[in-house]
Amino acid sequence: MAVELTFHGHASFTLRGGGATLLLDPFFTDNPLADVSADSVEADYILVSHGHGDHFGDTVAIARRTGATVISNFEIATYCENQGLKAHALHLGGGWEFPFGRVKLTIAHHGSTLPDGSPGGNPAGFLLEIEGKRIYFAGDTGLFYDMKLIGEEKPIDVALLPIGDNFTMGPDDALRAVGLLSPRLVIPMHYGTWPLVEQDPHAFAKRVEEMEVRCSVLPPGRKLTLQAA
Ligand code: NI
Ligand code: MN
Numbered sequence: 001m002a003v004e005l006t007f008h009g010h011a012s013f014t015l016r017g018g019g020a021t022l023l024l025d026p027f028f029t030d031n032p033l034a035d036v037s038a039d040s041v042e043a044d045y046i047l048v049s050h051g052h053g054d055h056f057g058d059t060v061a062i063a064r065r066t067g068a069t070v071i072s073n074f075e076i077a078t079y080c081e082n083q084g085l086k087a088h089a090l091h092l093g094g095g096w097e098f099p100f101g102r103v104k105l106t107i108a109h110h111g112s113t114l115p116d117g118s119p120g121g122n123p124a125g126f127l128l129e130i131e132g133k134r135i136y137f138a139g140d141t142g143l144f145y146d147m148k149l150i151g152e153e154k155p156i157d158v159a160l161l162p163i164g165d166n167f168t169m170g171p172d173d174a175l176r177a178v179g180l181l182s183p184r185l186v187i188p189m190h191y192g193t194w195p196l197v198e199q200d201p202h203a204f205a206k207r208v209e210e211m212e213v214r215c216s217v218l219p220p221g222r223k224l225t226l227q228a229a
Contacts, residue, residue, distance in 0.1 A: 005135075
């Protein structure tokens, strides 16, 4: 058994493992980097970190077509239920054992209004445990020192970290996040989508590797297999 991770550009990922397909922050329509479309992508669960359009994205259309369950904070889960979708609400610091594994909501320093102006609750990150692999998806956030607590809980196999600057951490703070989290592998995200978040991910990767932590820059559509521990 192994967990398979695919990057779709911006902050969108597919994770396959634990017998399920998870979509993280499915932003495909209007995402110039997307390698998949909202009308064909598969999902059993859709994890939404916050309400902004580049993260909530195509959630409603995909959940409606696939019957996927939306996992998000209480406000976004309620918004989805009001649209007739299945949802599971979590909140910051809380986790739940799903059939595929565990999801815990972590803090993120950011905003969260939904595209129609509805309140999107507090923004979040996700700490996932699937088939023994721990994956930390930071969401949109600035650097925060409590990342140290997230890294101390149990070793993190993969950390998905924003590096775009302007709306989230830039490369310098993302590098400090790597120091706090001590993950085995870093995958940069939230860059290159628009001029405001243009960054050189390879320059960032080189600096991460200088800290003796592996870093993979994934082009959209690239799959990465995380072998079971
Ligand atoms: Ni955002
Ligand atoms: Mn964003």
